[in-house]
Amino acid sequence: MIEFRKFILNNGLRVIVHEDRSTPLVAMNILYDAGSKDEDPDLTGLAHLLEHLMYGGSANIPEYDTPLQLAGGDNNAFTNNDITNYYLTIPSENIETAFWLESDRMLDPDFTQKKTEIQKNVVIEEFRQRYLNQPYGDVMLILRSLAYTIHPYRWPTIGMDISHIEKITNENVRQFFNRNYAPQKAILSITGNIDAAWAFNLADKWFGSIPGRHVNARILPREPEQEKPREITVRRNVPSDALYKAWHIGPRTADDFYTLDLLTDLLAGGESGRLYNRLVRNLNLFSEINAYITSDFDPGLAVISGKIMKGVDIETAENELIKVVDELKDGAVSDTEMEKVRNRYETSTVLSNTNILHKAMNLCIYELLGNADMINTDVARYRKVTKQMVSESAIRYFRPANCSTLYYLSDKPAE
């Protein structure tokens, strides 16, 4: 049970504090309800570029990192389709530096043309390093644009194309900040070795005076239901063929989210998942196989991906994969298997609770989803999933008409 207190400042900023005295550190997490889904389709990659630029200094601070390092702190951030999240840990005696830094860049970050141009370069190198210069690196770029036709999940957070990043201006950055980084669109959590009342005082002192900004309500196009199978074949200079299949599912807050999470764990969790046992261990069709749900806030995807063993025909591999999934529809799952995936979930939850940074992040995410207390109640929702619910969800979502398939083939000449 994670005990926490919550407080809303006058400007709308939500503050959550959880004390954990077993550590000398404090973790601070700031989540902004803004991600790549809030971008203009012609200017993708902007939310993530802005995350980089938030380190370039703010109204009263020339640069973010040095003062934090001077206080013994360590930080990072990530952007995804839904949110932008900044996090740090710092020895508790120096926590006020974290409040000073984070509140100043929420108040008024200092975007300049020069810094924007340099960070555009850094992000373009990141694009090359992680997506273009890696075998299979462009898979999500292709799969997203196949599975989604109008919803902004059709592009990845890094951006649809390098040309989008190249044309972003300093003015675009400023505008995106003003629209999305208001206090009422943010959630601040503080966990670890700190007195809750003291934390609220500091939050009020540093964040309370940031004026609320007007923000427009988010209106996103709803992805229409997929009515027939989609597929695409690409050929790349990679050593083995790979198969990617994605089915549309509901949003993170849907009742069956928990069922689907356990369902993909039944398929590919640990070394004893059904897909691994059948397709890797017994039939030797794949060299690796994975299944997961995207955990997107808006309707997301269930994805199964695998690398095909050399000499195996991709169609044969796909047919056997579908058989394994179809068995779930027929109620093939045993009580022991259900108990197994629930137990695995329990261990990972307890482990996650040993870490103040995980707790800080989860509190913010759950609060954005509706209620920070879900950090405590989620375990029970996983416990309630039954075999029947698994087969119902498999029937409902894992239909050919709801599926997008990417055949990623090797055109590497034999050596």
Added chain:
Amino acid sequence: MDNFRTKQPPVKPVSAITGVPVENRVLKNGISLFMIDAGSEDVARIEFVFKAGMARETIPLLAGTTNMMLAEGTLNYTAEELNSTLDFYGIFQNLSADRDSASLNMLFLNRHIEKAMELAGEILFRPVFPEKELSLMMKKRLAGYRISREKVQNIASDSFFESVFGSNHPYGRPVKEKDFEAITPALVRDFHSEYYTPRNMAAIISGKIHEDTPHLFEKHFGSFSDSKLPAGNSLNIINVSDAGKIHIEKPEAVQTAIRIGSATINKRHPDYPGLKILNTILGGYFGSRLMKNIREDKGYTYGIHSSVTSLDQSGYKVISTETGKQYCTSAINEIYREISILQKEPVKNDELEVVRNYMSGEMVRMFDGPFAIADSFKAVWEFGLDFSYFNRMMETVKTIGPEEIMRLANLYYNIDDLHEITAG
């Protein structure tokens, strides 16, 4: 307005608490047991460590394959049964082998500790290395190897180690496709019986430790005996090759991977803490000179890092980055320029203060929670050292001066001794 925002709140110096007690027992059969009792949740982690890393292997892949095959079938469990049992109890298992050691890590809720120990005993001391599983393992590893060889980072790293440690020593010996065919069940079985023995092993348990934990270790591990004499030193000898430049062409790559570095001292050397600090200034943290210059000022790369790593028989330092092809030469020139500045100009106090405090904070993080403490313990224990190493490090972080940093830069970063590898 907002006058209070213009100045950083007062910063207090921080110190890591390195005096964490580690309780040591020796089981009847010689297994060393270390216990670190900390943390608030009722979970524990056991790391079983063997001196069974690559340094012991006679042919490539043997140490890693033996390690990964441990959970592929035992006397009492098939691979499938073993993995479903581990998963059923929510026990997270991880096998790994690096240059010097090999280990099995198990994470579990304490109510399953006996099951975890029973299964660990099976995995470590009763593996049967079935031929069918081994052949599948080699096919999987070969597929993974082929993918990894497509990445310029891996091509450059492999070439770097070969250049630094020579192609005859396991630290530097490159792996080839044909090596995947050479591994047989007999070789794996021999490697296992020689190096996975009670006397060649330590168990480090961290988390919430209950009173009966030592008793449980004795019950589950105390009866295994060494099947062979304790392993002697391997005959592998490092032939350090001359520094030089190597370029590996990969025409379709859109970036070039750069590795610059050389063999160096390890944790047992008195200069090591100072070298760690020098490395931090150069490229060991986000505010480092290489990051500030090459990423934040020039935008040549997404990231650039330098690191110093201790090995049992040596050590190495390396600067790594990936840059767009058009920036490669400029980035390399800037790397050498930053090294020579460290050799010629004393570090200013402001910068040194930031590094002192940042590293102090890092040391606090290294002792935050049971698992971090266990990792820190293992990192010194493997070198025959104890936590006093961290006290020396802390002391050096607080007291080192600009002159000493310049001395170390001249002694350890002689540009003519550095190996420079590019792939892309």
